[in-house]
Amino acid sequence: MHHRTVEELMSRDVVRARPDTPFKELVRLLEENDVTAVPVVDELDRPVGVVSEADLLRKSADQTDPMGRTPIPRLEAWERAKAEGSRAEEVMSAPAVCARPEWTVVEAARLMETHNVKRLPVVDEADRLLGIVSRGDLLRIFLRRDEAIREEITGDLLRRTLGLDPRDVTAEVRDGRVTLSGTVASRRLVPVVEQLCRGVDGVVSVSANLTYRTDDTRDAPTGS
Template identity: 85%
Template sequence: MHHRTVEELMSRDVVRARRDTPFKEVVRLLEENGVTAVPVVDELDRPLGVVSEADLLRKSADQADPSGRTPVPHLEAWERAKAEGSRAEELMSAPAVCARPEWTVVEAARLMEAQHVKRLPVVDETDRLLGIVSRGDLLRVFLRRDEAIREEITGDLLRRTLGLDPRDVSAEVRDGRVTLAGTVEYSSLIPVIEQLCRGVDGVVSVSGNLSYQKGGSLDASTNT
């Protein structure tokens, strides 16, 4: 089973900001390149942080409302410093949370979830910037063709990994939803098969009605 890697999914043409990039220039970079955030790099092209639209909007949110309809929000000291910042290094969220190119989609997604970030700069072994991977990039695995998913499950997973005969266990895939059918020798194989199928890139759900044969009797086990 082969998980797609960050290197396969990341964007390589990365728009960057430097430490001293002015506020308005950062806004211009976002607007002209159609992105919502840019990494801030040092002189060796190593990510120091990321400045996003949310970081920049703190400056607007910190302004008084002339109409008086909305109060000035309370900001923590670090938020106040960002709101008053004028250069990328003062505006960015730091340190940069980075990924490595050889990471799988699963590893990158878990780090995004744990760190509550929407994108990860991708760096090499010397921490130099190679690319950037976003939530949208990771979601591209769900655009895999159903036939490609089915071939991976029936060939790589069921036949080569588990040694099952394709005539005994079949998999149908529609819009990423896998339906299993057939018979295995031991009941303990059923949750293993289901779990491995869920781990295939592009799989949305796994369901079916696998049976197991033990001691000459045939028992049915319905799976979700």
């Protein structure tokens, strides 16, 4: 079973900012390149932070509402400093949370979830910027063709990994939903097959209509 890597999904043409990039230039970079965030890199092209639309919007949110309809939000000291910033290094979110190109989709998604970020700069062994991967990039695995998913399950997983006869277990895939049918040797093998199928890139759900020849979940008989 082969998980798609960050390198396969990331964008390589990355718009960059420098720590001293002015606020208005940051807004212009986002607008002209139709992106929602840019990594901020040092002189060695190593990410030191990320500037997103949310970071820049703090400046607008901190301004007085002339109509008095909404109150000025109460900001922490660090939030106030970012709202008053005029350069990338003053408004960026830091440190940059980065990924490696060899990571799987699962590893990248878990890091995004843990740090509550929408994108990850991708760096090499020297921490130099190689690309950027977003939530949308990771979601592209669900655009895999049903036939490609079925072939991976029946070939790589069922036959090569588990050693099952393709005549015993079949897999139907429709819109990423997998239905398994057939018979396996033991009852304990049923959840194993289900779990492995769920780990295939592009699988949305798994329904296992599997029977078994031997019930190996019962307690072994004790001697007299």
